[in-house]
Amino acid sequence: MIKYTFKSGFATDFEYIASKNNAPTILYLHGFCSDCWGKKPETVKNFCLTKGVGFFRFDYAGHGTDRHNFINADFNIWKNQVLEVIDEAIVGDVICVGSSMGGWLSLIAAINRPERVKGVIGLAAAPNFVKRFSSLITDKQKEDLQKKGQFNYVNKDFTYMITQRFIDTAFQNCLPEDENSWPINAPVHFIQGMQDASLPWKYVLNFAYAVRSENVEVKLLKTSNHRLNDDNALHELNNSLINIVNI
DSSP: EEEEOOSSOEEEEEEEEOOOOOOOOOOEOTTTTTSSOSHHHHHHHHHHHHHEEEEEEEEETTTTTGGGGGGGOHHHHHHHHHHIIIIIOOSSSSEEEETHHHHHHHHHHHHTTTEEEEEEEEEEEEETTTHHHHTTTTHHHHHHHHHSSEHHHEEEEOOOEEEEEHHHHHHHHHHOOOTTOOOOOOEEEEEEETTSSSSOTTHHHHHHHHOOOOOOEEETTOOHHHHHHHOOOOOHHHHHHHHHOOE
């Protein structure tokens, strides 16, 4: 597979399908310690192929086939990769679909590129999640972080590798969560599972409260977890794509 080489020097797998008839391009942004090749991005890709909408997905530095570089990557690098793709790889309007940390990056993209990003779909979107798990780590994990520069954070949904470099740069990019504090005027949909072990579902209400746009929807799925790859979650993802893309 041909890799996309970023200005930062990282080269990762990607896929780009150009839009037709000036349709927007959907930029899929995967989660932390994940990749861009699962059921959710395939659902988005199939929608794009059916509707003539553009599609772009890529693995962040230190993820996917580049996972051996994880300790050399950080949140600022991932943010800059997203903005670089919007600025230099995609032509026309962009709609960001972000899973977990990809939802955080999608919101940052919408704030920083308001003239390009015309909508956001957050799938178990996890802005500021570095703050939430920092209060949960154990003394042993803190010791590992100090001695080894990393530790594993485990819950019933996922195992995450946490580095000091990630923590420091993620804190630099935390967003306020006051009313209308996120200057996003485009439509935003949050799809959230109520069985999510990584992000308690009630936080999504804070996120909706923080988005300035009046076009905000929250979809709570009672039996879905953080992965949101069950049939019901994928159905709601497709509904949100239809609503926001509006083709």
